[in-house]
Amino acid sequence: MTLNFEIMSEQQILAIADPIMDNLMDASTQLDHARHVRDFTERLKTIVTLDYFQCICQQYQTEKGYFTTRIPVSVFRRSDSAALVWKQAFTKAPGEFVAEMVLVHRDGRYLVDHVMVF
Secondary structure, eight states: OOOOGGGSOHHHHHHHHHHHHHHHHHHHHTTOHHHHTTTBOHHHHHHSOHHHHHHHHHHHHHHTOOEEEEEEEEEEEOSSEEEEEEEEEESSSOSOEEEEEEEEEETTEEEEEEEEEO
16 A cells, blocks of 8 residues: 555654654764665665765855754645655854755655755
């Protein structure tokens, strides 16, 4: 049986996605690639290599600092995935940024198929 995100509430989806995003952000702050990609789909793991991860982390930490407050903005539900958007703040960069994630369910696990902060 395939899980249908459309029948889940926003609160249910956020309860799954928030801890995953917490781990992603903490692992990137700690420069821990293995922990950062542990909840990624195979597709995303092939994109976020160790070298790519280190380059991106160095860039955002230099320019923006570290992640601080993250506030949910919206959850977009589809039958096979959910796209989540948060308002994100950093320690050095003023203003509001967007954190987004596409959450899927594969082989009994919730996984990240896309994630970005901009």
